[in-house]
Amino acid sequence: MELQSYLKERKELVEKSLNRFLPPESAYPQSLHKAMRHSIFAGGKRIRPIIALAVAELFGVDKEDMMATACALEMTHTALLILDDLPCMDDATIRRGKPCCHKVFGEDIADLAAISLILRAIEIVDDIDVAHEISSCLGSQGVAGGQTVDLETMNKKIDFETLKYIHEHKTGALFIGAVKAACIKAKAPEKEAKALLRYAENLGLVFQIKDDLLDIESTPEELGKDTQKDEKKNTFVTHYGAEKSREMMKNYMWDAIKALSVFEGKAEILGEIARFVVDRRN
Amino acid sequence: MELQSYLKERKELVEKSLNRFLPPESAYPQSLHKAMRHSIFAGGKRIRPIIALAVAELFGVDKEDMMATACALEMTHTALLILDDLPCMDDATIRRGKPCCHKVFGEDIADLAAISLILRAIEIVDDIDVAHEISSCLGSQGVAGGQTVDLETMNKKIDFETLKYIHEHKTGALFIGAVKAACIKAKAPEKEAKALLRYAENLGLVFQIKDDLLDIESTPEELGKDTQKDEKKNTFVTHYGAEKSREMMKNYMWDAIKALSVFEGKAEILGEIARFVVDRRN
Secondary structure, three states: OHHHHHHHHHHHHHHHHHHHHOOOOOOOOHHHHHHHHHHHOOOOOOHHHHHHHHHHHHOOOOHHHHHHHHHHHHHHHHHHHHHHOOOOOOOOOEEOOEEOHHHHHHHHHHHHHHHHHHHHHHHHOOOHHHHHHHHHHHOOOOHHHHHHHHHHOOOOOOOHHHHHHHHHHHHHHHHHHHHHHHHHHHOOOHHHHHHHHHHHHHHHHHHHHHHHHHHHHOOHHHHOOOOOOOOOOOOHHHHHOHHHHHHHHHHHHHHHHHHHHHHOOOOHHHHHHHHHHHHOOO | OHHHHHHHHHHHHHHHHHHHHOOOOOOOOHHHHHHHHHHHOOOOOOHHHHHHHHHHHHOOOOHHHHHHHHHHHHHHHHHHHHHHOOOOOOOOOEEOOEEOHHHHHOHHHHHHHHHHHHHHHHHHOOOHHHHHHHHHHHOOOOHHHHHHHHHHOOOOOOOHHHHHHHHHHHHHHHHHHHHHHHHHHHOOOHHHHHHHHHHHHHHHHHHHHHHHHHHHHOOHHHHOOOOOOOOOOOOHHHHHOHHHHHHHHHHHHHHHHHHHHHHOOOOHHHHHHHHHHHHOOO
């Protein structure tokens, strides 16, 4: 299947660059660099950097010129996974099929690895507007804000607005960040940038609902991370049940794809990625 | 005393700007913004931003043009204090005379507040080279690296090189970052920038040795943080004893002051700050 080989090829490109942008394991202090690399190279679909590269290419930006930004997105995403998995948060044991960072290196080094990945991400970004965009989409009014509300509403009944806030920030913000960072690098015209933003907003929701569905439908072996973790959490699935959630996910997917119509077929790959997010098994 | 009123005035200016640059407590999610502000406004000498402002002024940069960078340094410094105090690291209870962030808001929110402060710092910085400098001085080969080695050598005998590595990175790196960021903003000539770097390297050591001396000589009430925490740690004091450490601290102070000679008296305030770091009581 063509999309599969596209994703595979891009994933390899991204991973080669991640390897280049991270300090080697031999760099002092080795334990910290090992911890950073453990979490980065534990696996992962690299979907955020792949989207950033695809968006930039829509406007003729060479993928090599976009690669530092793409890798910065993956590094910050991984940093947040490390934090998410800590005992004081989701208390997870496996991630991407490997033991969580804190399980191997201890909580202290995991904390330091997470902030070091964020800082390394900023260090490799070559444009101050991109640095601002990544910081803002991750910060207290972005991913960290979503994560806060997620933690604080555990075991509590919440309304749909709050549920949407959590998902739009905890997960959606980085998809939005990926698209916005690519649009900044590509100097995308406003109309196209707006359409892509709508694509990212919807894709973020698709991604999160699919995650919530996988949590109840898969085994840790299939998923590479702990499952059945969401019982105490507010998710689309706990809120609406699986069937209705699946329907909503598909609607958000169609909204994502519809947003691409402004590109008159040139952005087909982004549409295929949206379908892939729905169909994926992990 | 003139220096005291200079420091007081600058501290107030910095705090006013920090207030302006941080999201208000009323911003959603409130708990996260309260946690960020709790740690930022718990007190603190604001010595790093004050040094950055003073260095920039040496080259005629208006302090208002330097203020975002100065505040970014204080935010990142505070973020690292939050992490340092966590149960998995120093397990502290008070900091700057107030309960530690995790004691008030829980470890999860403390973690998120720390990374949110770092990200907010990057968001307010207006120059990509400054963003790179701050990220690099804090990251895995800067403060986070020093903190890693500090944690890993607890209860172990280490040589002087390792001790110096810890102090130069854990503490020194942010003084160096403050000076380098100011030199970037001020487009300082190479000769002066080099002299200021030497000043910062020595001042970082002065600051850390003084901290280690205060740890054994003060009460938590005087110091506003837990004391006698260093017994298991490697410090100049546990390595050389108090008397020899005091002598070394003074030597580093003189080296810091000597480095300023290139300014022919124009950088006197930086010399006074070095003396203040030695004489301070907290």
